[in-house]
Amino acid sequence: MPKAAKVQAKIVYPSGVKEVSDDLSTDDLVRRLKECAQAFQNISQDDDNTVYIPLALHLATDGFLQHPSRDVRLLIACCVADVFRVFAPEAPYKDPSQLKTIFEFFIQQLRGLEDPKDPTFKRYFYLLENLAWVKTFNICIELEENQAIFCKLFALMFNIVNDNHSNKVKNFMLDMMCPLISEADSVSQELLDIILIQIIEPRKSQNKNAYSLAQDILKRTSSTIEPYIQAFFNNALILGKTSHSEVAHHLYSLIYELNAICPTMLIAVLPQLEFKLKSNEEKERLEVTKLLARMFSDKDSDLAATNKPLWNCFLGRFNDISVQVRMRCVQYSMHFLINHPELKQDITEQLRQRQHDPEEHVRYEVVMAIISAAKKEFNTVSEELLNFVKERTLDKKFKIRKEALQGLAMVYKQNMSSPDLPQSTLDCISWIKNKVLHVYYQTALEDRLLVEKILHTCLVPYQLPLEERMKKLYQLFATVDDYAVKAFKELLKCQNIVRNQVRALMEEIQMMKSEERDKMLVNRIVALSKNLLDPVKSQEFISKFCTLLENNQRLREHMDVILSGTASCSEAEHSVKEVMKSLGFPVQTNTFYMTIKQLLERVAPVMIDHQGVKQLIMYVQDTILGVGNIDAQLGLVNSGHRGLQLLHTLTYVFPGAFYSDEVSNELINFLTIEDEVATDITLQILINIGPEIEANHPNIATRVLPIIQNFVENGTVKQAKHAVACIKVIASNKERVFGQILDHLKQNLTLQSHYFRTSVVSIGHIAYHCPDLFGLQIKSIVSKVVVKELLMVDQDIPRVTEAMWGPFDDLPEETKVKIEGMKMMVRWLVGLKTAQQSASSTLRLLSTVVLHQGDLMEKNFVS
Numbered sequence: 119m120p121k122a123a124k125v126q127a128k129i130v131y132p133s134g135v136k137e138v139s140d141d142l143s144t145d146d147l148v149r150r151l152k153e154c155a156q157a158f159q160n161i162s163q164d165d166d167n168t169v170y171i172p173l174a175l176h177l178a179t180d181g182f183l184q185h186p187s188r189d190v191r192l193l194i195a196c197c198v199a200d201v202f203r204v205f206a207p208e209a210p211y212k213d214p215s216q217l218k219t220i221f222e223f224f225i226q227q228l229r230g231l232e233d234p235k236d237p238t239f240k241r242y243f244y245l246l247e248n249l250a251w252v253k254t255f256n257i258c259i260e261l262e263e264n265q266a267i268f269c270k271l272f273a274l275m276f277n278i279v280n281d282n283h284s285n286k287v288k289n290f291m292l293d294m295m296c297p298l299i300s301e302a303d304s305v306s307q308e309l310l311d312i313i314l315i316q317i318i319e320p321r322k323s324q325n326k327n328a329y330s331l332a333q334d335i336l337k338r339t340s341s342t343i344e345p346y347i348q349a350f351f352n353n354a355l356i357l358g359k360t361s362h363s364e365v366a367h368h369l370y371s372l373i374y375e376l377n378a379i380c381p382t383m384l385i386a387v388l389p390q391l392e393f394k395l396k397s398n399e400e401k402e403r404l405e406v407t408k409l410l411a412r413m414f415s416d417k418d419s420d421l422a423a424t425n426k427p428l429w430n431c432f433l434g435r436f437n438d439i440s441v442q443v444r445m446r447c448v449q450y451s452m453h454f455l456i457n458h459p460e461l462k463q464d465i466t467e468q469l470r471q472r473q474h475d476p477e478e479h480v481r482y483e484v485v486m487a488i489i490s491a492a493k494k495e496f497n498t499v500s501e502e503l504l505n506f507v508k509e510r511t512l513d514k515k516f517k518i519r520k521e522a523l524q525g526l527a528m529v530y531k532q533n534m535s536s537p538d539l540p541q542s543t544l545d546c547i548s549w550i551k552n553k554v555l556h557v558y559y560q561t562a563l564e565d566r567l568l569v570e571k572i573l574h575t576c577l578v579p580y581q582l583p584l585e586e587r588m589k590k591l592y593q594l595f596a597t598v599d600d601y602a603v604k605a606f607k608e609l610l611k612c613q614n615i616v617r618n619q620v621r622a623l624m625e626e627i628q629m630m631k632s633e634e635r636d637k638m639l640v641n642r643i644v645a646l647s648k649n650l651l652d653p654v655k656s657q658e659f660i661s662k663f664c665t666l667l668e669n670n671q672r673l674r675e676h677m678d679v680i681l682s683g684t685a686s687c688s689e690a691e692h693s694v695k696e697v698m699k700s701l702g703f704p705v706q707t708n709t710f711y712m713t714i715k716q717l718l719e720r721v722a723p724v725m726i727d728h729q730g731v732k733q734l735i736m737y738v739q740d741t742i743l744g745v746g747n748i749d750a751q752l753g754l755v756n757s758g759h760r761g762l763q764l765l766h767t768l769t770y771v772f773p774g775a776f777y778s779d780e781v782s783n784e785l786i787n788f789l790t791i792e793d794e795v796a797t798d799i800t801l802q803i804l805i806n807i808g809p810e811i812e813a814n815h816p817n818i819a820t821r822v823l824p825i826i827q828n829f830v831e832n833g834t835v836k837q838a839k840h841a842v843a844c845i846k847v848i849a850s851n852k853e854r855v856f857g858q859i860l861d862h863l864k865q866n867l868t869l870q871s872h873y874f875r876t877s878v879v880s881i882g883h884i885a886y887h888c889p890d891l892f893g894l895q896i897k898s899i900v901s902k903v904v905v906k907e908l909l910m911v912d913q914d915i916p917r918v919t920e921a922m923w924g925p926f927d928d929l930p931e932e933t934k935v936k937i938e939g940m941k942m943m944v945r946w947l948v949g950l951k952t953a954q955q956s957a958s959s960t961l962r963l964l965s966t967v968v969l970h971q972g973d974l975m976e977k978n979f980v981s
Contacts, residue, residue, distance in 0.1 A: 129172045132157035140181030144190065151193035158200035171210045174201040178211060183223045188230075192241055195227040199248040206252055214261055221258055224249065225270050231287065232278040243287065250293035256301060265306040268298050272312045276328040283327070292334055299339040305346045311364040317375040318368045333379050340380045347376065351387045355394065370409040377413050377421070388421075392431045400440045407435045407446050414461075415453035422461055429464075436468040441477045448472055448483040455491040455498045466503060473506045478515045485510050485518060489525030496533055501546045504529075508553055516564050523557060523568060526550045527576035534590075544753070551577055551594055555602035558609050564651055570609060571719060580687065580724040587687075588733040589752060591725065595764040596757040607767050612649075614771040617721040619646045621681045623660075627667050628674070639664065650716055659713040666700060673700055680718070683774035686727040694722045726768055731775045735784045738762055742788070742796055762788070762799040769806035776807045782818045789825050794834055801829065801840035808847030819848050823855065830880045831862050831873065835938065838876045842883035853891050856884055860895060867903045875935045878904070882942030889949035896946055904939045 131137065135157050138150045154177075161167060178201075182194045198220060202209050211217050228249075230242040249255060255271065258264045275291050299305055315321055316332035336343065354369055365372055373391075376383050394406040410432045414422050422429040436447045447468070454465045473484045488507050492499040510522035530550040533543055554577065558569045574580045578591045595606065623646060626639045643664065647656035667674050676693035679685045685693070697718065698704065701711040740746025741758035749757055769776055776782075788800040804811070804822070811818050826848070829841035849855045859880070866877040885896045912932075926934070 129176050130169045131173060132161070132170070138177075140179075140185060144187045147185075148187065148189050148193065151190060151197065155193050155196045155200070158197050158204065161200070161204050163204055163206060165204075167204050170201075170204070174198070174205070174210045177201070178216065178220055183219065189238065191223075192227055192230060192238060192245070195224060196241060196245050196248070199224070199245055199252075199254060202254045202257070203248060203252045209257060217257065218261060218263060218267065221255065221267050222270065224254075225267070225274055228271075228274060229278060231283075232280070234282045234284075234287070243290075246287070246290050246294065250290040253294075253297050255294060256297055259298070259302050264302070265304075265309055268302075269306070269309050269312055271295065271298070272309060276312065276316055276325070276331060279325075279327045279331050281327060288327075288331060288334075291331065292338065296335055296338045299335070300342045305343060307346075307350065307363055310343070310346055310350065314365045314372055317379065318365065318371045322375070336376070336379050336383075340383060344383045347383050348386050351384075351390070355387070355390045370405050374409055374412055377419075378416065381421070388425060388428060392428050395431050395435060400442070403435070403438065403440065404443050404446060407432070407438075407443050411446060411450035411453075415450050415457055417457045419458075422458065433464060433468060436472060441480060444472065444475065444477070444480050445483050448480060448487055451484075451487040452491045452494075455487075455503075456495050459498060462498070462500065466500065469503065469506060473510060478513075478518060481510060481513060481515075482518050482521060485522045485525060489521070489529065492525075492529045493532060496529065496543060496546075504546065504550075508549075511553060511557060516562070519557075519565065520568055523554060524572060524576075527554055527572040530554075531576040531579065534593075539753075548597070551597070552599050552602045555598060555605040555609075558605040559601075563649075566609075566612070567651065567716065567720070569605075570613065573606075573609065574719070574725060578725055580691070584687070584729055585733060587725070588730050588737070589748075591730075592734060592737050592748070592757070592761060592764065593752040593754065595767075596752070596754050596760040603763070607770075610767065610771045613720050616646070616649045616717075617681060617723075617771075619649070620677075620717070620721050623664070624667070624674070624677055624681060627664055646717075649720065650713060655709065656713055656717075659710045660717070662710060663701075663714050663717075670700065673697060680722050683723070683772065684728070684777070685723070686729065687724050690722050690727075691724050694718050694724075723772060726772050726775055728775045728778060728781075731765070731768065731772075731781060732784075734761060734765060734768075735781060738765065739784065739787075742791060742793060758793075759795050759799065762796055762803070766799055766803045766806070769803050773807050773810065776803075777810050777814070779815060779818060782807075782811060782815060782822075786818070786822050786825065789822070789829075794837065797829070798834070798836045798840060801826065801837060801844050804844045805840060805847055808844060812848050812850055816850070819850065823849060827855070827859055830859050831866070831876070833876060835876060835879045838880040839883050842880055842887060846887045852888060856888055856891065860884065860892060864899070867899065868907075875931070875938050878908075878935060878938045878942050882938070882945040885942070886945035886949040889946070893950075900943055900946055904942060908939045909936055 129137070132154070135154045136150045138147060138154060140147070142150070161170075177194055177197050182190065185191055185194070209217075211220060224245075227245060228242070230236065230238065231246060233239065236242075255267075258267045261267070272295060275295060279288065279291065299309075313332050313335060316325070316328045317336075322329045350363070351369070351373070354363075354366060373384060373387065391406055391410060394402060395410070397403050397406070410428070413419060414429065414432060432447075435443050438444050438447075451465050451469060454461050469484055469488065472480055475481050475484070485507055488499060488503045492504070504526070507522045507526055510518050511526070513519050513522065527550065530547050533539060533547055536543075554569060554572055557565050560566065577594055578587060580587065582590065595603070598606070619642065623639070623642045626635060626642055629635050643657055643660045644653075647653040647660055650656040667677065673696075676696045679693040680690050680697075698711070698715060701714055702708050704711055704715075706712060737746070737748045738758050738761035740748045741754075741756065741761060749755060785800055785803060789797050791797065804826075811822070823845065826841045826844050829837040830845065831838075833841060845855055845859075846852060863877040863881055866873045868874060881896060881899060884892060
């Protein structure tokens, strides 16, 4: 009998299992192996199973292990795995080479776990569960080539694990792999590399499941694997030996990831980094600085608290001789401020020094770090840190000034938009709006253009709905300081000048072509280009834009809308977008596009329109009349006067927005309230929009004139002054109106009259504004009343105080009237137009000087 037949004769099969042989047809073999596999599953370890040893050896022969059928190999693997379970702890396979073959066979079969949707996945899962539960692979620990087997197994598991695997599958993988580390006599560098390479880039991002698996392995086996990891880093960091490791070139990335996974592994490694921080090689210091910055600044890191010497050493890198190292430290400051408030004081002290760094890139990063932190979480940034940014708004480099100013403005916009703004936050950012507007006092055009852009994008964002936009504008103007108010007015004035220049340019373009017209066009282009950065290139691009306008009527129509002064903000914004579409691609490299965009940003009225003015008037009305709660909404107190000042400012540059019966009626209502300041400002508003009222709203003029006339005769000095100017621009028949007023005023020209001073002021301003109409009458008043009865006569009223200087309001009424008499004479002289009415032009010039001195006397008068 052949030897094979003798072996076959000795094989005993479990009950109901037919003989299996590798020469059977695949279908029959699969069917019989299924029965065999089921039988082995039902066999217990407690039974006497030695009778099945020949069968176990038979199933592990090459004919089955290398069978071409995938199903056959899978069933054989399940059967052999059960053999190890049934015969544990003494497997029937004793030959080391056979064991190696079997376990490599197992590894090959485990690849079937890759697709959980495969119909045979349940059997692959059974194989994995069996091997993990019995710790079958632990048998390999006794083999000389165990590390090679483990490397293949680990590499396969990391390669096949995916999102479709359940937690149960992943846990069985871990149960199978972790004992091979924790119970082995050693861990090879190759196996260590296979695990570690999974937790660093690019593998970490490419296969997140493998990263998670490796992470869990390291956590479960930390006590066993720690000495090998420490030895690896000791060799790499101190001795420079890497044993040809695959991860040798990723040491710092590896330290970072291991610190995040299991910090205790690095207890002996981190002190070595302190020496690396002081390396003579800049590149090495930079890499270690980056590593430690990440480790210290991570959200849940307690490294700074547990390793103070290393933290202090890291802080020293803020003052490194290398610009790149200092920059890296500063860049990570944002993460420290956000994630570690307990380290804020240390970081603040370092940023205090670096904000004065001689290298502009470092100062720039200081600004960016603080602003980035403030944008993400404002309460992580102290007022002291914001003051560092405030200082950088005056940096000698525009790039830094720009980022500092824009950053502060964005912080202001972000926080002021919050409906529940804490008082502490409000106090911390209240100065930002003032600081932004104060920059408009700088002489550099680039700074001024930046402030204009910030005004429309951050302080009063033009994209907000009308009501919200007007609230922002009202709140801004009501809360800024006097210097910022002046800057705001100057900003609007400069934009209006540019707007008028563009308007004049458009008029030239639409004229008939001629040599004179072309010459004038060039002059206007040159003048306009001075309002933009790089005037030379701007001239070229504005000329190109003019050519476009000449040949495109639709474009001209959109420009007319932008410059009309009566268009709504939405209409102006739409027209700007339509114009921009004709300028090419909206990219930074398209300098033509960027130049015209800059020009349109200066001239387009996207902040205020007629509806906006009506909204502002409503806010002022709510405050002054006490019928609304706008002050409570915006955190203001008695903002009505500032609101009127805002309206007055807007009349200079957007008078068209005030032209309507509704607006005029509301302004007339303001004249009837008992508030001297409010009525005075309202009169000034009417002066600016008066010509339109006279021309197109005669009914309004008829209503308002009696009210204004009352201020001329019975108002305060300021009211009288502005009321006269108001009548001049509103009244259609000035001679008749002023004639009536003069007749009434003459009756008050006695010291006993309560309105004597008002009458003197009113007559002086009438003389100034209408010298041709009442020359003789006023001359008579000057000579007979002002000179003889007022200036030349002293009533010897006792002084209230012996002090040399005092406020104007504390002066005796006689003194105040005499001052106004002197100023009246000067206004009369200045107002004279012809040599016949005046002694000479020199006299008028001197009179102007005296008038100016009189104004100064009011402010600080010698009693």
